[in-house]
Amino acid sequence: MTYAQLKEELIAYSKTIGIDKIGFASADAFLTLKDRLLVQQELGYQSGFEEPDIDKRVNPELSLPKARSIISIALAYPSRMKDPPKSTKGDRRGVFCRASWGKDYHHILRDRLKKLEDFLNEKVPEAKTLSMVDTGALSDRAVAERAGIGWSAKNCAIITPEFGSYVYLGDLLTTLPFEPDTPITDQCGTCNKCVDACPTGALIQGGQLDSHKCIAFLTQTKGFLPEQYRKKLGNRIYGCDTCQQVCPKNKGIDVHNHPEMEPDPEIAKPRLIPLLTMSNREFKERFGDISGSWRGKKPIQRNAIIALAHFKEESALPVLKTLLTSDPRPVIRGTAAWAIGKIGRTDEEEMILKHAEKLEKDEDVLNEIKKGLDLLETNVTRN
Known part of the structure; x- marks a missing residue:
């Protein structure tokens, strides 16, 4: 042969x-x-x-x-996704990239x-x-x-x-010497829609990406998310599809060739509040089979907190207050503090943040509590 x-x-x-x-x-x-x-x-x-x-x-x-x-x-x-669940007030959902x-x-x-x-x-x-x-x-x-x-x-x-x-x-x-195929000519032409639409300006120019600005990368980091990117996150809890969604070459394309790639809507677009109190075991059982779980639950939970702040979801305040006062992870405590300030509008939120400030030892968390108090003051003033 x-x-x-x-x-x-x-x-x-x-x-x-x-x-x-x-x-x-x-x-x-x-x-x-x-x-x-x-x-x-x-x-x-x-x-x-x-x-x-x-x-x-x-x-x-x-x-x-x-x-x-x-x-x-x-x-x-x-x-x-077939029949994607709706994200509604009191029942907010995040989203994993495609x-x-x-x-x-x-x-x-x-x-x-x-x-x-x-x-x-x-x-x-x-x-x-x-x-x-x-x-x-x-x-x-x-x-x-x-x-x-x-x-x-x-x-x-x-x-x-x-x-x-x-x-x-x-x-x-x-090691087999197969005859190579011919590359396809670039067909992007003058189109610049993906570069223009990138939420954080991570696409510096066509074909060049600053990974540290890319939301897909940021959702996978484990530390505090830089504040300038938090509002850009929206309800994304893993990955980002914006540069693909705006691409004219993707218009009308939706392929369902592989049953194992079909999304479970409750996993691909999960409820945010239940995510915040999941144990490691629960997280692994629910999300362990998808690629978005590879960094563990902490980045997903941090992103879920930011998404709830994005929605200004007041029903999340009780669980956020619990995370602020009792979660052992500084990133979760601090992000919860910031989110409380973003969402809250009452004296109770101010009292919770100030009480946590007195007990907190971690400098990064204290910094987030201060941000939360500043945000809360702005919210109260607007009221």
Whole structure:
């Protein structure tokens, strides 16, 4: 069998196991990517979640010696939820981004890549393979771009002609020398809607992202959320879809090819107040199967508090007061204090904050209590 025949067989097989798109690229070093990554590093735009060694990110042979080809796969995920629950006064809800709907995509893509590996190993036992999903050293987007899956767009996502940017990406390195596919020409043109719509200005220019301003990144941090971003968060508790939602290439696209990616509305758009008192066990049982749970419950609970403040949800005040006075985590106590000031309008809130101020030892929390008192004073004055 020739490599051309094997490639065709692999493409045909991929369709039988639920891969929506597959492309092939050379395993040559990504030299232009290295230049971009160095600039990102110099500007301090990296998130800290990526592989720190730039050489590993751009040289496939550092991950798999004698790598000759990289197979890129894409699986399309839904952009719309059937019968989404309403967020109403007294029953406010937060939202997970679309990439966190359904079962954790890491597991789904690893399953597909493992099947591809097994297929290749059966056909060519001496072949070496290595699969990566999201957390691997290589840039999934750079591989997908080279493999003709889509183009690297101004919103820093891969846009496919068939599925827009609503796709998960995975890579499979191999020592087999497959003929590479042709990259797709950039089709963003003069459109700048994603850059203009970014809530925090994180898209500095087309294709360049300051991760530390990106809401998707900020929702995953574990410390205090910088105050200038809190009102930008809205009701997002994990991730952000704004740059995808405004993209004309995503208009009308809503793919439901994979049952395991279908969202449970009560998980993808959960009630906020019950989130605040969940135990670790309850959180894991309820949210453990989705990708948005990977950082644990603290960032989600912090974001839920900010979302309740965004809604000025007065029914949340009792639980916020309890968190302020009894939660062992400074980030939760402090964010609750700030939220009480944002929502509250009575002498009772002022009394609670001042009492907590006398007992609090943590400087960061004390700073948030002060912010809460200042906000409360503003609310009372407006009344």
